[in-house]
Amino acid sequence: MAFPLTVLLAAYEDVIEKELESEFSSCFDEYDDDSLFSLFHLSRPCLMFVADTMRARLRGAPPNTPHLSADALVMVTLNYYAHGISSASLLTKLGLTHTHCPAIISLVSGTISEMTDKFVSFPEKEGAKSTVASNVEAICGIPNVLGILASPHFRVRVSPYDKEDYGTFFSPLGYTAVVSQIICDSDGNILNVEKCEVGSTPEQDMWASSTKGKEIEKDMYGPYWLIAGKGYVQSKHILTPVPDPSNESENRFNEAHAKIQGIMWATLSSLMRRFKVLLQLGFAKESSLDQKSNIIKACCVLHNIAKKFSVPSLPVGSEPVYPGKQHSGTLEVNDEALTARQALINRVFSAPSNELRTEQEV
Numbered sequence: 053m054a055f056p057l058t059v060l061l062a063a064y065e066d067v068i069e070k071e072l073e074s075e076f077s078s079c080f081d082e083y084d085d086d087s088l089f090s091l092f093h094l095s096r097p098c099l100m101f102v103a104d105t106m107r108a109r110l111r112g113a114p115p116n117t118p119h120l121s122a123d124a125l126v127m128v129t130l131n132y133y134a135h136g137i138s139s140a141s142l143l144t145k146l147g148l149t150h151t152h153c154p155a156i157i158s159l160v161s162g163t164i165s166e167m168t169d170k171f172v173s174f175p176e177k178e179g180a181k182s183t184v185a186s187n188v189e190a191i192c193g194i195p196n197v198l199g200i201l202a203s204p205h206f207r208v209r210v211s212p213y214d215k216e217d218y219g220t221f222f223s224p225l226g227y228t229a230v231v232s233q234i235i236c237d238s239d240g241n242i243l244n245v246e247k248c249e250v251g252s253t254p255e256q257d258m259w260a261s262s263t264k265g266k267e268i269e270k271d272m273y274g275p276y277w278l279i280a281g282k283g284y285v286q287s288k289h290i291l292t293p294v295p296d297p298s299n300e301s302e303n304r305f306n307e308a309h310a311k312i313q314g315i316m317w318a319t320l321s322s323l324m325r326r327f328k329v330l331l332q333l334g335f336a337k338e339s340s341l342d343q344k345s346n347i348i349k350a351c352c353v354l355h356n357i358a359k360k361f362s363v364p365s366l367p368v369g370s371e372p373v374y375p376g377k378q379h380s381g382t383l384e385v386n387d388e389a390l391t392a393r394q395a396l397i398n399r400v401f402s403a404p405s406n407e408l409r410t411e412q413e414v
Contacts, residue, residue, distance in 0.1 A: 078100070078103060078123050079121065079123045079124055079127065080096070080099055080100065080103060080123060080127070089364075091127075091131050091134065091139060091142060092127075092130045092131055092133075092134050093134040093326045093327070093363075093366060094130065094134075094326075094354070094358055094363055095358075095361060095363045095364075097361050098357060098358055098361040098363050099130070101357065101361065102126065102130070102354065102357060103122070103123050103126050105167070106122055106125075106126050106160070106163060106164070107122040107123065109163050109166075109167075110122040110125055110126070110159070110160065110163055113125060113156070113159075114155040114156060114158070114159045115155070116152075116155065117148070117152045117155055117156060118146075118147055118148065118152070120146065120148075120156075124146050125156055125159065125160050126160060127142065127146070128142070128143070128146065128148065128152075128153060128156045128157065128160070129156060129157050129160035129161060129164075129350075130354075132153065132157050132329060133327045133328075133329045133347070133350070133351060133354070134326070134327060134328060134329075135328055135329075136328040136329045136331060136332055138150060138153050157347075158343055158346075160350075161343065161346040161347050161350045162346050164346075164349070164350035164353055164354070165345070165346040165347075165349040165350050165353070167353055168245065168349045168352070168353055171353045171356050171357060172242050172243065172244065172245055172349075172352055172353060172356055173243065174198075174199075174235070174243045174244050174264065174273075175198060175243065175273075176273070178274075181198060181273065181274065181276060184197075184198055184199065184237050184238070184243075185197055185198060185276060187237065187238045187239065188237070188238045188279075188312055190238075191238050191311065191312055191315075192308040192309070192311045192312040193308050193400060193401070194277070194279070194291070194305075194308055194309065194312065194396070194400065195396075195400065196275060196276050196277055197276065197277045197278070197279055197291070197312070198273060198276040198277065198278055199235040199236060199237055199243050199244070199278050199279070200235065200236050200237070200238075200278065200279045200280075200312060200313060200315060200316040201233070201234075201235050201259070201278045201279065201280040201284065201290070201316075202233075202234055202235075202255075202280070202281065202313075202316045202317075202320070203231050203232065203233050203234070203247075203253075203255040203258045203259075203283070204231065204232065204234060204320050205223050205225060205229040205230070205231050205251055206229055206230050206231070206232065206330050206331075206333050206344070206348065207227055207228070207229050207331060207332050207333065208221060208228055208229055208230055208251075208332070208333045208334065208335065208336035208344065209228065209332070209334060209335045209336065210222075210228040210335070210336060210337075211335070214337070216338075217250075217336075217337055217338050219252075220250040220251075220252050220338055221250045221251050221252070221336065221338070222251060222252060223251030223252060224252075225251075227251075228251060228336075229251035230248050230249065230250060230251060230333065230336060230341060230344050230348075231247075231248075231249050231250070231251055231253055231255075231258065232245060232246070232247055232248050232249075232345070232348050233245070233246055233247045233258045233259065233262050233264075233265075234316075234320070234352070235264065235278065236315065236316055236319045238312065238315055239359075240315060240318065240319040240322065240359065241356055241359060242319070242323075242352045242355055242356055244264050245348065245349055245352045246262055246263060246264060247261075247262055247345075248341045248342075248344050248345035248348060249341070250338055250341075254283065255280075255281070255283035255284055256283060256284050256285050259280075259284060259290070268289045269287065269288065269289055271288075271289075273289075276289065277289060277290070277291040278290055278291065279291055279309060279312050279313055279316075280292055280313075281293070281313060282295065285384075285385055286385050286386075286389045286390060286393055287385075287386060287389045288386070288388070288389055288392065290389075291309070291393060291396075292309075292393075293305075293306045293309045293310070294306055294393075294397070300404075301397050301398065301401045301402050302397055302401075304401040304404070305396075305397045305400075305401045308401065321368070322355075322365055322366075323351060323352070323355050325365070325366040325367075325368070326351075326354075326355065326358065326365070326366055327351040327354070327355075329347060329351070330347075330348070330351055333347060333348075
């Protein structure tokens with residue numbers, strides 16, 4: 053689970069004190085608040101926190117680029133994340149050209165992605181798990197849920213002349229893409245992000261080979277569920293919708309499932325509106341997906357920080373968010389997992405939600 057704002061601000065204040073001692077002046081100071089939001093889709097306090105955090109980690113500009121401050125390196129990268137292309141006016145102000153940008157963006161993206169464990173964290177203590185589960189249950193009525201799981205596609209460009217790569221990146225949605233695995237909570241905080249695979253990779257394969265998937269399926273987090281779509285296999289810890297509901301209880305369960313799963317799509321949509329680079333990650337090769345993975349992770353880190361600083365969302369756009377690939381064949385489902393889901397449905401959704409609330413009140 054992402055760190056509370058108090059923890060972030062405590063770390064922020066430590067950095068600020070050190071910078072005040074050296075009478076540091078940031079190049080962000082040259083812009084007013086509206087200009088900053090336009091350039092970076094982040095507020096000034098949020099940007100200052102990110103810049104201060106990165107300043108201690110970035111040591112000089114990458115080779116073959118002008119000597120720049122850490123703030124300038126962060127500026128170039130966050131501007132690229134926000135718009136998917138570097139603003140010419142910003143580059144001119146910093147004395148850069150577009151040819152300098154790839155090395156800078158690669159350096160900063162790698163550095164931010166290294167902060168994933170600090171700012172993107174899964175609930176491990178019982179109190180934290182209980183809080184996440186209670187919040188989910190308050191929204192949809194499904195108990196014991198630790199998060200919402202999905203494997204969204206992010207568009208990339210692949211040379212059609214590279215036939216081997218082109219085929220593997222081609223997603224069932226009709227374009228070349230990479231796919232990552234993300235878990236979020238009911239408030240839209242990202243709890244886990246890992247993997248970056250070619251667009252043809254099925255969701256279930258992503259889960260089965262992921263670090264978090266192996267941990268959860270080994271009962272490392274206790275008797276909790278993750279909400280997941282029909283591209284995943286119902287298991288002891290993965291709760292999928294009933295494929296062909298045959299009664300009102302199953303219909304009510306599916307409605308509750310869709311309601312909480314919708315939070316994941318809203319979270320991903322918000323992420324992609326703020327960081328338009330995720331709408332098109334540029335050219336990719338299967339042998340070098342680390343850079344794409346670093347950008348995805350970095351945007352997830354920044355998303356969580358932006359939420360802690362209550363940065364306003366951007367207006368809803370027209371770009372839809374799609375899930376990953378489903379298996380073409382029928383996957384075997386453990387009978388015990390199906391029985392557990394049915395027991396949950398019978399226990400919680402056997403009566404309409406208003407009747408359930410009345411019983412609980414009594």
